[in-house]
Amino acid sequence: MTGRTIDSLLLDETFIDFCLNPDSIHKEKWSAVQALHPEEEHIFEEAKQLINLLGPILPAAEVQQEVQKLRLHVSMLQERKVSSEPSTVFVDKHGRLGRKRIQRILMATAACVIIALGVGWLLYPSKDIPPVMAFVISTKTGERRTYMLPDGSEVILNSNSSISFENNFGGKERRVHLSGEAFFKVSKDATRPFIVS
Helix, strand or coil: CCCCCHHHHHHCHHHHHHHHCCCCCCHHHHHHHHHHCHHHHHHHHHHHHHHHHHCCCCCHHHHHHHHHHHHHHHHHHHHHHHCCCCCCCCECCCCCECHHHHHHHHHHHHHHHHHHHHHHHHHCCCCCCCCCCCEEEECCCCCCEEEECCCCCEEEECCCCEEEECHHHCCCCEEEEEECCEEEECCCCCCCCEEEC
16 A cells, blocks of 8 residues: 555646546556555545546636645645644634634633622622612702701702702611702701711
């Protein structure tokens, strides 16, 4: 056995000419080679079939193009076989990272971000976030307004000022957020202090 392969036959121009041209100048050579190596008959036949599949359908110029593509493909396959060193980066034929590799990188990054956020949330508990204010009362420039709060306290808002507070001061304290100037007459409630911030 000579170690001849289908790939090597597809790369041999004399064999291609032998398969495509009945009057080939290489007919004697390849007939003799086949006669000397009957054990490789299946290799010759498969290579002939591949070449003949392209021949009757395509013009000669296109056959040559397809043969070139086959040669390129075969040489790439041979290079992969020759390379014994495992590849550390997976790139596609355009020189970009492979799709699966990118997906793995993105998944690992997302997992790291989620873990970091979880650790941060556990190690640094959030400070009391001020409640969302349900009511806002404001005055325009030159306007003064008097308003009664839900707990019975009275507020006189000066010009260009505003206050905001929760409905019924829900919670342990009565908190009012003030922007500008105001006067408060606070109703007494020892269990819930009145806080202006």
